Amino acid sequence: MRSLASVAAVLAAVAVIAAVPAGASKNVLRPVAPSPQELGALHDQLQTWLVNHHFAGFRVSEVMAFTKNDYAAVSDKQGKAAFELLTRPALGWVMEEPASMMWNTRYGMFGKLGAKSTGLLGPIGMMGSGMMGCLGAWYGDVAGKVSSVVQAAKVANAWLANFRPGEKAETDGRAFPGYFSLDTVRDGKTVGMLSVNASTGAVWYHGWHGVFLSERGF
Numbered sequence: 091m092r093s094l095a096s097v098a099a100v101l102a103a104v105a106v107i108a109a110v111p112a113g114a115s116k117n118v119l120r121p122v123a124p125s126p127q128e129l130g131a132l133h134d135q136l137q138t139w140l141v142n143h144h145f146a147g148f149r150v151s152e153v154m155a156f157t158k159n160d161y162a163a164v165s166d167k168q169g170k171a172a173f174e175l176l177t178r179p180a181l182g183w184v185m186e187e188p189a190s191m192m193w194n195t196r197y198g199m200f201g202k203l204g205a206k207s208t209g210l211l212g213p214i215g216m217m218g219s220g221m222m223g224c225l226g227a228w229y230g231d232v233a234g235k236v237s238s239v240v241q242a243a244k245v246a247n248a249w250l251a252n253f254r255p256g257e258k259a260e261t262d263g264r265a266f267p268g269y270f271s272l273d274t275v276r277d278g279k280t281v282g283m284l285s286v287n288a289s290t291g292a293v294w295y296h297g298w299h300g301v302f303l304s305e306r307g308f
Contacts, residue, residue: 119157122303123304126306129304132153132177133162133306133308136150136153136164136177136184137149137150139184140164145164147167148164148165148167148172149164150162150163150164151163151307152305152307153308154299154302154304154305157300158178158298158299159298159300160176160178160179161174161176161296161299162176163264171264172197173190173196173197173267174186174187174189174190174266175190186199187296188294188296189271189294190266190269193285194266196268197267228295229294230294230295232287232290232291232292233245233248233290233292233293234290235288235289235290235291236270236286239264239272240261242270242272243263245286245293246259246272246274246284246293249284249293254274254295256276256277257274257281258275259272259273259274260274260275268287268288269285269288270285270288271286272284280305282295282299
């Protein structure tokens with residue numbers, strides 16, 4: 091597992107988190123939750139993306155809409171959690187979720203997904219200073235090997251108690267190759283997401299999503 095400094099350096103070098111392309115500042119933040127039909131359309135777009143990028147048989151099992159981007163969990167042909175994607179069709183990009191990019195031992199940046207994080211409807215956006223500016227507040231120290239979603243939730247909740255009091259990790263997260271991802275809740279409502287590294291127990295909060303709006307499973 092890479093240290094915090096290494097994670098920051100690699101993310102800066104890859105430069106693929108979505109800053110707004112020039113001239114596209116309008117409607118950057120989605121103010122209204124998309125309807126189930128709109129989430130269904132997003133699911134269909136991403137299914138087409140998977141087929142076009144040689145992941146036929148894989149399926150989008152969940153989509154989540156946030157104000158800054160949309161999220162998708164992808165399962166493999168056997169129904170096991172495979173990797174995570176970020177997208178913003180209105181701005182024309184699809185990329186691998188940063189935690190999946192860095193920690194996924196099978197489909198990460200040096201694996202089967204790697205350079206396939208390309209535009210869905212146009213060129214991929216480039217990473218701006220926004221993500222790196224808050225990285226320290228989004229990344230937690232290692233806590234040792236983690237072998238289950240339940241254990242990952244315990245590690246996550248210990249970190250959340252210090253850095254995001256009142257927010258809790260749910261225990262029905264997904265075990266991706268090399269790490270776990272879990273939704274977080276506050277007062278019983280979904281507010282965000284984080285990942286826990288299976289080898290080290292490092293916590294990485296997905297602070298780049300913005301405000302949670304809605305979700306749909308498939």
